[in-house]
Amino acid sequence: MSVRFVKSSVTAYGIAPSDENRALRLVELCGRTAYKSEDKITGDSARKFVLMLKSHGHLSVLEHSNIVLRVENDSAGRAGAQASPLTYESMLEALRERLGFHRIHPLASGGFLISGNFRAWFDTLDHLKQHDGMRKFFLENLGRFFPAIFAGEGLDGQTGPPPCRVSLLGEQEQLELLKSSPSFDLPVFVFKFVCDRGITHEVVRHRVFSFTQESTRYVNYGNRGLELILPEELYGSYDDQTGETASEELLAGEWRKRAELIFHWYGEDLARGLRPEIARDILPNLLKSELFVSGRWSGWRHFITLRDAAQAHPRIRTIAKEVRKYFEGLGLGC
Numbered sequence: 034m035s036v037r038f039v040k041s042s043v044t045a046y047g048i049a050p051s052d053e054n055r056a057l058r059l060v061e062l063c064g065r066t067a068y069k070s071e072d073k074i075t076g077d078s079a080r081k082f083v084l085m086l087k088s089h090g091h092l093s094v095l096e097h098s099n100i101v102l103r104v105e106n107d108s109a110g111r112a113g114a115q116a117s118p119l120t121y122e123s124m125l126e127a128l129r130e131r132l133g134f135h136r137i138h139p140l141a142s143g144g145f146l147i148s149g150n151f152r153a154w155f156d157t158l159d160h161l162k163q164h165d166g167m168r169k170f171f172l173e174n175l176g177r178f179f180p181a182i183f184a185g186e187g188l189d190g191q192t193g194p195p196p197c198r199v200s201l202l203g204e205q206e207q208l209e210l211l212k213s214s215p216s217f218d219l220p221v222f223v224f225k226f227v228c229d230r231g232i233t234h235e236v237v238r239h240r241v242f243s244f245t246q247e248s249t250r251y252v253n254y255g256n257r258g259l260e261l262i263l264p265e266e267l268y269g270s271y272d273d274q275t276g277e278t279a280s281e282e283l284l285a286g287e288w289r290k291r292a293e294l295i296f297h298w299y300g301e302d303l304a305r306g307l308r309p310e311i312a313r314d315i316l317p318n319l320l321k322s323e324l325f326v327s328g329r330w331s332g333w334r335h336f337i338t339l340r341d342a343a344q345a346h347p348r349i350r351t352i353a354k355e356v357r358k359y360f361e362g363l364g365l366g367c
């Protein structure tokens with residue numbers, strides 16, 4: 034079938050996983066959405082795919098992840114240790130230029146919680162090159178919980194780590210902390226939106242989020258067929274089973290005619306040798322796009338406030354309402 038209409042949708046993937054296997058699988062899924070190569074996912078493809086992203090520098094895909102560490106003073110347990118333990122204050126000082134990419138929260142015990150996605154941690158480890166002990170400390174602990182990602186980052190010749198105890202916070206613990214106070218803005222919530230290309234432009238204006246979206250440069254719609262988001266005014270004439278609009282409907286017929294004409298032009302451009310990244314110029318705003326969006330509760334709360342509002346475009350409002358429902362289900366209302 035050359036042209037097909039689909040409805041907008043929202044899928045909540047929940048809190049970014051705190052164990053490596055699930056985290057790698059999610060990053061792989063996000064990355065493969067860009068190229069529509071999800072059919073290449075196998076039981077053991079994630080690690081290789083994510084390491085490929087890392088080595089090619091496609092680091093934004095690695096942002097659909099989160100590692101939350103609890104760091105506590107352990108000087109009593111390691112009496113022989115030379116270095117003094119990390120404190121909340123020393124951490125803030127060392128990461129002054131990196132604070133936008135982490136959340137750091139002091140603990141009454143004198144320790145702290147620190148979160149960041151894979152990419153943030155890579156860049157922070159790089160930044161910490163002037164702080165030998167601190168870099169070694171984080172690298173060892175990140176490597177303990179996420180060996181596939183952080184192994185091989187290199188520890189040679191570094192001074193010993195400070196004496197601290199480190200544990201990993203699971204998703205449930207992150208959620209409970211957030212529910213106890215919005216200042217524990219630690220978990221990252223991941224959603225997949227299926228929406229039109231006009232709406233993806235609006236979504237990606239929310240700079241505090243991370244995004245990976247279907248690429249009109251790499252996807253060849255000539256092979257796949259053209260999928261468009263069903264305009265709301267056609268909902269009544271849409272058949273969910275077949276994905277067809279009733280042809281006797283005047284408006285539906287008009288939309289289909291326009292879409293088929295565009296698809297025909299697109300196909301002609303491909304046939305005369307243009308690459309999909311050039312042939313895409315003719316594709317309409319209504320083109321169905323898949324988009325992974327990840328961010329913290331503070332970002333989502335802001336998104337809901339702006340986008341589930343009377344002034345917002347009706348199609349992004351539909352999406353924001355679904356996001357709102359998801360958070361309300363978790364007990365996080367705004």
Ligand SMILES: Cc1cc2nc3c(=O)[nH]c(=O)nc-3n(C[C@H](O)[C@H](O)[C@H](O)COP(=O)(O)OP(=O)(O)OC[C@H]3O[C@@H](n4cnc5c(N)ncnc54)[C@H](O)[C@@H]3O)c2cc1C
Nearest residue numbers: 235238239240241242332335336339340342343344345346
């Ligand atoms: C109804 C509506 C109509 C719109 N119309 C237009 C339009 O006509 N033209 C247009 O270009 N856009 C338009 N927009 C998009 C709008 O301008 C924002 O780009 C979009 O809503 C994202 O909002 P934000 O910047 O607050 O969110 P985010 O980018 O997610 O930022 C969240 C918060 O982080 C902080 N922040 C992030 N980055 C910075 C920064 N660089 N400096 C300082 N603080 C920062 C701010 O506190 C901000 O509120 C419209 C949006 C809405 C909701």
